[in-house]
Amino acid sequence: MTEATRRERLRAETEREIRQAARALLVERGRDAVTLRAIARELGITAPALYRYYDSHDALLRQLCDDICADMAAALYADLSLETGHVGCKVRAVCRAFRRWALAHPQEFALVFASPRDPLGADQFGSVFLQLAGQLIASNLVATHADDEVPEVLHEDLVRFQQVLVDAVSVHGVQIGEDILNLGKIYHVVQSWVRLYGHVALEVFGRFPFAVSNPEPMFDSMLDQMLTDIGFQEDANS
Amino acid sequence: MTEATRRERLRAETEREIRQAARALLVERGRDAVTLRAIARELGITAPALYRYYDSHDALLRQLCDDICADMAAALYADLSLETGHVGCKVRAVCRAFRRWALAHPQEFALVFASPRDPLGADQFGSVFLQLAGQLIASNLVATHADDEVPEVLHEDLVRFQQVLVDAVSVHGVQIGEDILNLGKIYHVVQSWVRLYGHVALEVFGRFPFAVSNPEPMFDSMLDQMLTDIGFQEDANS
DNA sequence: GAACTCTTGTAAACACCGTTCACTGAAACC
């Protein structure tokens, strides 16, 4: 187990502390408070020492994004594992978990999901959504959508997403045939992501055009509608 | 016209230049480049002089947000005035204009619509949307939604939005009866805002789970679906 | 026109920031 040398262990430990301090600063005092000097102060070292671990402040922020994604994925998986119902229930659970996470971690959400930087890859995205989307589409419950519903101009992009989904699911050893993962279904997954993300972001940023005093039922209501539209919704009360 | 004294005119002029410089910096080099010293440098004055106009850097940023909202509203109104069709066409036009504006001004969009700061009031929001939403709801085209579709828990909040809409429309001298502006319709307007905002934000921030090479038809497709769901969509090609 | 106030700007300073560089001292290696 302890193959690593003493120096390597110390380095790993310090790196862990750096990430931890950066995360705490982001959560407690916002993005602008995540400064090299503040992190160093927390660890009891000086700012230039951090350059032994990260090339720049920006690189450290990127690492922070990755950490956040990983943590979010873990949180979603955790909530998902508590849900033992059929696929529809699982989708609902993971959507609710996403909202809950975003509201509990607004700074992290803003950094990862609403910053005009490089688009994040599928892996960084937290594979939870893709995993579940794949399973959802694969399940025969969503069989009402055919390819010809989807405008031809979108085919090229949706095929790309199809590949992303196949790859995401195959990581866990599951195989999906292209006939099951058709474009009509994929299109509806994209539409669902639009609504889920839209609702959560509006709520986190307080950008509904009126004061919302009771946001949770509003979200659940949107979710019901979404699940109905996507093609399976046996009962609205989960 | 020139009631103002010479000093007042000079002050107004300087303030205008400050806003202009701040805006240019935001657009060209991002939020973090909007610095008091950079603005002052642009005007050929020193940074502390700016404190004669704004209490703090943060206050200046707030002003910047207001300016952006006003400009966006003007842009949307301009695009809207080019559309001479019925209400459905106007809604489509303003939604497209919103997307176009957001993509052309990503930094401004991020600042105004995706920052974890105080929620913006209805006026700051750019009254265009509310105006149009009011007109849309008032038109009998959207008559398919009844109040009992809407969960009771949401009534309180939707009534608040109802009031916001009535106020927004009445500013322009138009009166709407409560019977026409019913909760079912209002609910669908909120759902539409969720989808519109979600799609635009995902596109601006590059947060679709796959590379989108052809985003415009995807947006139009979403818009078609949205207009259909909201209850009026005579022909899909506008 | 002189004296006065109000306003707008300046310069200097403080504490903070990211980043670079020459350096130390200890761990790791041969």
Add this chain to the structure above:
DNA sequence: GGTTTCAGTGAACGGTGTTTACAAGAGTTC
């Protein structure tokens, strides 16, 4: 034991928001 590797230091540079004391012009009053 000598050498190399490397985490960490301290000083420095130019940048930031903000405060303070001060100057100089504009507007006002007598």
